[in-house]
Amino acid sequence: xxxxxxxxxxxxxxxxxxxxxxxxxxxxxxxxxxxxxxxxxxxxxxxxxxxxxxxxxxxxxxxxxxxxxxxxxxxxxxxxxxxxxxxxxxxxxxxxxxxxxxxxxxxxxxxxxxxxxxxxxxxxxxxxxxxxxxxxxxxxxxxxxxxxxxxxxxxxxxxxxxxxxxxxxxxxxxxxxxxxxxxxxxxxxxxxxxxxxxxxxxxxxxxxxxxxxxxxxxxxxxxxxxxxxxxxxxxxxxxxxxxxxxxxxxxxxxxxxxxxxxxxxxxxx
Numbered sequence: 001x002x003x004x005x006x007x008x009x010x011x012x013x014x015x016x017x018x019x020x021x022x023x024x025x026x027x028x029x030x031x032x033x034x035x036x037x038x039x040x041x042x043x044x045x046x047x048x049x050x051x052x053x054x055x056x057x058x059x060x061x062x063x064x065x066x067x068x069x070x071x072x073x074x075x076x077x078x079x080x081x082x083x084x085x086x087x088x089x090x091x092x093x094x095x096x097x098x099x100x101x102x103x104x105x106x107x108x109x110x111x112x113x114x115x116x117x118x119x120x121x122x123x124x125x126x127x128x129x130x131x132x133x134x135x136x137x138x139x140x141x142x143x144x145x146x147x148x149x150x151x152x153x154x155x156x157x158x159x160x161x162x163x164x165x166x167x168x169x170x171x172x173x174x175x176x177x178x179x180x181x182x183x184x185x186x187x188x189x190x191x192x193x194x195x196x197x198x199x200x201x202x203x204x205x206x207x208x209x210x211x212x213x214x215x216x217x218x219x220x221x222x223x224x225x226x227x228x229x230x231x232x233x234x235x236x237x238x239x240x241x242x243x244x245x246x247x248x249x250x251x252x253x254x255x256x257x258x259x260x261x262x263x264x265x266x267x268x269x
Contacts, residue, residue: 074251075213081243082220083251084213092209093216095224096250099133099202099231100238116236123234129223132205133231134250136257140199146191153184203242203250204231 075084084093124131160177163169206227208219224241232239242250 076248077217079243080247081241082217083247084216086213090209090211091213091216092207093213093220094205094207094251095220096242096247097204097206097224097228097231098240098242098246099204099235100240101200101202101235120234123230127227127230129206129208131227134203134205134253136201136253138199139196142191142196145199146188149184149187149191153181153188156180156184204239205250 073085073087076082077084082093082095084091086092156177160174160181163174163177204227206220206223208216208223210216210219228239228241231237
């Protein structure tokens with residue numbers, strides 16, 4: 001489900017399409033042609049903003065220098081990579097990171113989990129600021145999950161086979177592809193045994209304070225860069241910087257979040 005920011009662009013696209021449809025029906029000749037073009041353009045823009053708003057909107061706001069404001073005083077700069085609010089003469093800026101987790105604690109041995117926890121605690125203890133890591137859990141549909149796992153496993157095996165066939169294969173890439181394939185194999189085995197798959201959406205938030213808006217934004221970006229490295233190494237997961245629609249979803253989820261697995265999955269597709 002698109003965030004509030006994306007909905008504005010979607011509604012605008014619908015309005016363009018509606019105007020075009022009216023011109024097509026009520027007008028004639030050149031008006032009908034223009035109306036048809038507007039209707040088609042509005043429909044195409046609506047679909048693009050619905051599916052790829054998190055990519056398109058930041059590009060638009062950066063090039064047009066648009067600043068998004070909320071009724072609660074929050075501001076999203078044109079770069080759409082932080083959320084800012086000024087209060088009491090200072091500014092606070094928050095940045096969000098997405099965590100792509102492919103392996104659960106149940107797939108590790110007791111010793112591996114103990115080592116994992118110790119390493120994570122040591123890594124986090126080096127941070128000098130407050131960090132919030134949020135997990136949203138749900139039970140996935142077994143049939144759909146199996147199709148996805150089988151597809152991902154086949155893709156990992158194909159990448160591994162292609163790398164092996166190279167005259168000078170990259171050992172690091174082969175090791176990563178082998179681990180990916182083994183992870184998907186383990187998940188498929190669990191599904192075949194009838195174990196219900198648990199889905200998880202995880203993200204982290206870091207906030208910086210500054211006497212000016214630019215100082216707060218620069219601090220949030222620096223902390224996010226450091227946090228990205230720490231979490232990637234400590235959790236052994238892929239960490240990505242969130243922006244645009246994806247960032248706004250995480251911000252909105254702090255207040256209200258999807259109430260069904262289907263709604264949650266649709267919101268991140």
